[in-house]
Amino acid sequence: LNEYMEKERDEYLKADTYERTEERQDYRNGYYERDYMLSIGKIKLRVPRTRSGEFAPTVFEKYRRCDQAFALSMLEMVVNGVSTRKVKNVVEQLCGEYVSKSFVSSLTEKLDPVVKEWASRSLSTDYYRYVYVDAMYIKVREHHKVVSKAVYIATGLNEGNKREVIGLKVSHEESYEAWKEFLNELVGRGLQSPKLVISDAHSGLKKAI
Numbered sequence: 001l002n003e004y005m006e007k008e009r010d011e012y013l014k015a016d017t018y019e020r021t022e023e024r025q026d027y028r029n030g031y032y033e034r035d036y037m038l039s040i041g042k043i044k045l046r047v048p049r050t051r052s053g054e055f056a057p058t059v060f061e062k063y064r065r066c067d068q069a070f071a072l073s074m075l076e077m078v079v080n081g082v083s084t085r086k087v088k089n090v091v092e093q094l095c096g097e098y099v100s101k102s103f104v105s106s107l108t109e110k111l112d113p114v115v116k117e118w119a120s121r122s123l124s125t126d127y128y129r130y131v132y133v134d135a136m137y138i139k140v141r142e143h144h145k146v147v148s149k150a151v152y153i154a155t156g157l158n159e160g161n162k163r164e165v166i167g168l169k170v171s172h173e174e175s176y177e178a179w180k181e182f183l184n185e186l187v188g189r190g191l192q193s194p195k196l197v198i199s200d201a202h203s204g205l206k207k208a209i
Helices: 002-013 059-079 084-095 101-117 176-188 204-208
Strands: 028-038 041-050 128-142 145-158 163-171 197-199
Touching: 002 041, 028 059, 059 084, 059 101, 084 101, 128 163, 145 176, 163 176, 176 204
Parallel strands: 128 197
Antiparallel strands: 028 041, 128 145, 145 163
């Protein structure tokens, strides 16, 4: 890899060491050390530099693409319900490298705009004949303690008989006001009046429907 980067710098400069030529683009400026992760473990490379600082070996561009793919794999684990602690342990087993839980958590923040776009998408392009509404309770870590919260879920059956989650919202508890707000948001996003709404017998939910 060191030899490969050296050749790349030669090609970039268009001149060998100490060679005088009108085609020369820049001048050599030593090396700097950088760690590089391979499947066999970590190695230390001597990365060649130029005076202008514009030369960049292609080795690390390939590494960056691999790094992005690895980050996406970690995100997929999180989406599928794997805890940040388990993701951290998997990374350490695969790479022998320590990854903090806060790093994994910061990665999941990249999902926020994706989820927000999905959650606010228009519902006017499909007609949902039947809509199922219900709440499930999940444990959430909030202000350094674990609390129980209600997740309101609306599932629609479209004209192609495909079920689709059309709404999702987290609230402190089930109440008429919260259900009414949730259903109004669905209408505001373009939900047309269905033939039937299916729910349990929660009085606040029935009143909101």
